[in-house]
Amino acid sequence: MLIRGIRCLQLTEQCSRNYLTLTRFSSAYKSPLSLDKLYPASPGNAKPGTKDVSSEFSGQIPMNELTKTYSCSSGPGGQNVNKVATKVDLRFHVESASWLSPGVKAKVLEKYGSELTKDGWMVVKSDRTRSQTLNQADALEKLRTAIRSALAAPKPKFTAEEEERIRKGKLKAARERLHYKRIRSDVKAQRSGRDQML
Amino acid sequence: RMSGVREKALQYLREVPRLTHGNIRNLPGTRTPKKRGYGQNGKERGWGASARQKLHFGPLGYESGSTPIQRKTAFERSYNYGIHSVRQFPPLSLYQLQLAIDTNRLDVTKPIDMAALCGTGVFFLDPSKNQFGFNLSSDGMDLFKAKVHLEVQWADEQAIAAVERNGGKITTSYYDIHSVIAASDAFKFLKSGQPIPRRLTPPGNLLEYYINPANRGYLADPVMVEKEKEVLAQKYGYSISDKLDDRLLSFKKDPRQIFYGLEPGWIVSVQDKTIYKPKEADVKQIYTT
Numbered sequence: 001m002l003i004r005g006i007r008c009l010q011l012t013e014q015c016s017r018n019y020l021t022l023t024r025f026s027s028a029y030k031s032p033l034s035l036d037k038l039y040p041a042s043p044g045n046a047k048p049g050t051k052d053v054s055s056e057f058s059g060q061i062p063m064n065e066l067t068k069t070y071s072c073s074s075g076p077g078g079q080n081v082n083k084v085a086t087k088v089d090l091r092f093h094v095e096s097a098s099w100l101s102p103g104v105k106a107k108v109l110e111k112y113g114s115e116l117t118k119d120g121w122m123v124v125k126s127d128r129t130r131s132q133t134l135n136q137a138d139a140l141e142k143l144r145t146a147i148r149s150a151l152a153a154p155k156p157k158f159t160a161e162e163e164e165r166i167r168k169g170k171l172k173a174a175r176e177r178l179h180y181k182r183i184r185s186d187v188k189a190q191r192s193g194r195d196q197m198l
Numbered sequence: 199r200m201s202g203v204r205e206k207a208l209q210y211l212r213e214v215p216r217l218t219h220g221n222i223r224n225l226p227g228t229r230t231p232k233k234r235g236y237g238q239n240g241k242e243r244g245w246g247a248s249a250r251q252k253l254h255f256g257p258l259g260y261e262s263g264s265t266p267i268q269r270k271t272a273f274e275r276s277y278n279y280g281i282h283s284v285r286q287f288p289p290l291s292l293y294q295l296q297l298a299i300d301t302n303r304l305d306v307t308k309p310i311d312m313a314a315l316c317g318t319g320v321f322f323l324d325p326s327k328n329q330f331g332f333n334l335s336s337d338g339m340d341l342f343k344a345k346v347h348l349e350v351q352w353a354d355e356q357a358i359a360a361v362e363r364n365g366g367k368i369t370t371s372y373y374d375i376h377s378v379i380a381a382s383d384a385f386k387f388l389k390s391g392q393p394i395p396r397r398l399t400p401p402g403n404l405l406e407y408y409i410n411p412a413n414r415g416y417l418a419d420p421v422m423v424e425k426e427k428e429v430l431a432q433k434y435g436y437s438i439s440d441k442l443d444d445r446l447l448s449f450k451k452d453p454r455q456i457f458y459g460l461e462p463g464w465i466v467s468v469q470d471k472t473i474y475k476p477k478e479a480d481v482k483q484i485y486t487t
Contacts, residue, residue, distance in 0.1 A: 025309055025449045029461040031486060033399065033453040039419045063437045084340075090435075132340045133356060136435040 073127040087127040111150040293338025309449040311349040312381040323382035371416040372400035396462035
């Protein structure tokens, strides 16, 4: 007869849902704190912004372009780990990915070309936590980090200061080696006894 | 970055013409004076024969060598110090919410706020215990699949993501204690015959929380809230645009309102099924500021 959610109105013997149907959920009451007065420049229901297209990777990934698979995680956990699909597997075909610009795609293929599947799919997996939501977030973070690291300029092994020190060190080593070489050759020359005045 | 002492020392080196014994000083604490074996450091520790012939009480609070009471006892407060003034937001998990929806305790076609949640008879708020509303926790975020228009008082990031992933709307809204008293037991409040109060603005440190679009605060800029929605969708891996429901988005509550459709200042008589509204201009003015 009734839905149990209206317990608060079981006042009179004739209980009905009429009270709730009379209530309007958007009334005309507007105090000075209403949002259109606090933020007059903002429209009432703002629409989401447009995607910006640039040569660099902004971090934005269209979710319908990724193939998501959920499976059971490994490890201990009994019934819960056996039944709950917390492992997340994200895949996309790199060559045909429309959301990566050609420059970005080339760098990704260069760095991760050998790690793609035979058909050219990039796979990112995560079963780090007990929750599918968090694992999905982790997998996306891994994917973004991978793409950014492919785009990053290769870091030089030594800084400019260190290079300079190494160069000077090599010259010094050469100088010292020659210095001791000359001393030894003098010693040897004096032992031979040649061209000595008697 | 160099420490302050090192920086100062190097600056000094740049400024002085030359270093001499007169310019150089040890760092404080590196050299301690050597203790001599008499007086305070001698066998009797300053309480010997020559000291006993004089008036000698020791330092203030001295208790003949045993640890004095002012050092023995700690200035510790009770471990629940301030518990009566701390604002509490008892948790409401997504699991509990989904269960309530599945068992028809909550109607998903209508907005769910504090009055609706407390009206189920399953979730309780006690204003006398300083409970200011519900804290939507992420426990059960993987199995939450209801599309709701939700208004809670606190929410963590994953809970917000779970609600928005299913196409719902979530807002965090502040209820001062009198508003909580009204909304937590709506029937009891309406029976008391008091006019509906206006909700107060959040105090000091809470204002920051409710103005922040990342928390979906009710005082945040709607444009910023939409941006944050996109950010969260990108973080947790779902798309938002295809599940928007205009009817769900049309539910609106003013920051001064407690109940949907009822204005502050009105007296609602459930028995007579009438609403009494104030007529005097000065009374109306109070409730519309």
